[in-house]
């Protein structure tokens with residue numbers, strides 16, 4: 001057990017930096033047994049700091065200090081001090097040049113923070129606090145400097161040497177070595193620093209900006225990946241154009257580079273001019289990537305590119321402001337993806353993630369506001385709340401202001417704060433100033449954690465023709481926060497008549513032709529809204545397009561849900577009505593003892609979805625997917641996973657058996673859709689086909705088996721090949737499953753991204769992913785403990801997606817996870833802290849499970865030398 005507890009950092013203790021750095025000159029000498037880093041900083045006292053004679057404090061982690069020189073004189077040993085994670089220089093003048101030389105060992109860096117090696121190349125990850133693993137530096141985002149970086153390495157092994165900005169000089173050195181010097185004219189925080197050195201192939205393209213400047217676009221990948229770059233390059237160009245057109249943002253440097261690396265803790269990183277990507281989030285080809293991967297790649301390429309303005313040109317003052325860049329940038333990439341594909345489908349996907357995982361986070365022990373007030377380890381705060389809820393908060397501002405004023409607000413924000421490190425409050429203020437709207441109550445979205453619950457009831461008076469909605473909001477207590485104030489919630493709604501026609505929303509008796517949709521603004525704990533001139537009781541369509549990240553409670557009847565499923569003009573709410581109906585059917589099966597009947601109306605609703613080809617097939621493809629087990633857990637009080645799993649499987653079996661003919665027809669129809677394309681419609685057909693296949697195999701249909709084997713063999717793309725494999729893996733056809741799995745591995749064993757899919761298809765399956773099988777996967781020759789993608793694709797998929805395999809009454813799944821977390825904590829704490837998250841919600845589960853989960857957490861807590869990352873998560877999860 002650890003003895004010295006890590007410190008908590010508080011937002012309200014923020015102080016401006018005592019010293020500023022204007023320029024940094026870096027020189028990296030890269031060798032096989034380590035790297036020497038020479039840093040020369042131009043430093044001055046911050047005129048805004050009240051700490052008059054403060055010593056100079058620089059952050060450092062795992063560094064070997066070789067020398068410190070101030071204004072050309074080497075400092076004597078008593079002039080400075082290395083204090084754990086700091087270098088303190090006791091007395092410094094008002095302005096000076098400081099030179100620091102450190103020795104680091106990238107080849108032994110398994111944390112993948114700072115400078116490290118991945119498949120033979122050097123690369124970096126500095127956000128949030130990785131730069132301090134490279135050299136001593138004021139590693140905080142409000143210290144912004146102009147960086148010049150010289151990289152030196154062996155020329156044969158590392159022909160490509162990259163850093164931020166534009167290349168300004170290159171040349172040969174003795175001993176077969178060479179160098180390249182890069183200069184980034186835009187002042188930036190150290191977290192945006194990047195360096196890459198390796199033997200990489202270069203893919204070239206260009207982009208002409210709106211003002212006519214020609215930008216060199218470059219992708220650098222290992223030679224074996226050179227055929228997998230086109231899609232990302234195209235997505236990059238579309239992102240650049242889109243940001244000009246929609247936000248008026250032009251790219252600023254002369255070159256923009258993307259590098260793919262295999263070992264990476266997260267998806268990608270927006271380093272200025274040199275984005276570094278996890279290979280799985282950038283490399284793709286028709287044969288090796290699924291539709292979901294293509295869409296993810298497009299979104300991440302856009303996201304990192306958009307950060308050039310929302311994050312880099314305007315950055316965060318401190319890490320409490322993380323959502324300033326992440327929430328805004330996720331909102332921007334969601335708008336982009338909606339424009340590139342189907343807006344309704346994109347909204348459904350985002351809302352699904354939010355309702356399944358972010359709501360769970362917001363109701364658990366790690367719940368925190370979009371702008372947290374404290375943290376121990378900032379790496380733990382790259383959360384769904386910061387990213388996804390943060391994006392919803394920006395979306396609500398967009399909805400309240402409308403397109404035009406929102407754009408005025410974002411223009412003002414970028415113009416006012418260009419080159420600055422600012423706060424979420426500055427963002428909201430720019431929106432207020434540009435629009436004239438008062439967002440003071442709205443700011444509570446940044447300060448209060450927890451998902452608001454909006455409870456709706458209604459009354460209709462036939463005589464007066466008045467329909468009244470009573471709307472209450474409440475926000476649950478979260479760790480450290482109770483008694484919350486009502487928030488400003490934009491609540492979009494419509495009313496339908498009995499034939500499904502939209503009704504005018506007249507808010508006064510005199511109004512005649514009110515709009516068919518309104519956004520009500522909820523600001524009090526309780527409101528009543530009256531709608532006039534209605535000759536019949538209407539059916540309400542609530543929270544259209546998921547206009548706020550809240551839970552809506554309304555006593556829908558199944559009749560109303562069926563009606564909305566087929567009539568609501570709001571595509572999102574059509575889907576949502578179907579989900580609510582399916583949830584209701586599954587939940588009532590769980591409540592009823594014995595063999596309760598399954599409502600035949602659910603079957604009929606799915607039958608019409610399958611039969612009616614005039615419907616938007618992209619929406620149908622989404623509507624056919626039953627609510628996930630994870631979502632059903634989230635909705636439960638004391639979740640009993642095996643019971644949830646069994647009830648959901650029963651509904652699936654019943655639907656598939658009753659709709660067998662329709663499924664076969666749907667399968668055949670969607671197969672006849674022509675050549676491979678990456679359009680929303682083609683994607684929808686592949687999704688329909690693979691859902692039909694999965695359902696048929698679920699009921700062990702032999703014709704379905706023939707379809708699956710044939711599709712597996714003949715597919716010209718990975719979506720269909722993997723779809724067939726997944727259907728087989730989740731079926732009872734054990735022999736075919738094993739044979740196909742072996743064949744798939746043989747075909748793709750040299751492609752790490754595909755091998756990762758192969759791992760996760762098994763680990764996420766309750767058929768192929770029971771604990772002994774998971775343990776066998778960890779022994780597989782392709783498994784690699786040092787590679788985060790492999791760890792996620794087996795252990796992450798097992799604990800996060802294979803709920804029935806993971807949640808066993810004997811606690812074996814939990815104990816297994818705890819052991820793996822302990823093992824990983826020594827090599828890569830960030831990954832360990834993420835992996836443990838399924839255990840943190842132990843209070844959510846029925847006691848026989850929850851207690852075992854708690855015991856597994858306690859086991860982790862008792863480990864020696866726990867990292868700060870895992871310590872914080874375990875401590876908070878076990879708190880009362």
Ligand code: B3K
Pocket residue numbers: 127128266268269270303304307326379382
């Ligand atoms: N900003 C990075 C995330 C860094 C995570 C550090 N632990 C990627 C992104 O959100 O674009």
Ligand code: ZN
Pocket residue numbers: 303307325326329
């Ligand atoms: Zn981001």
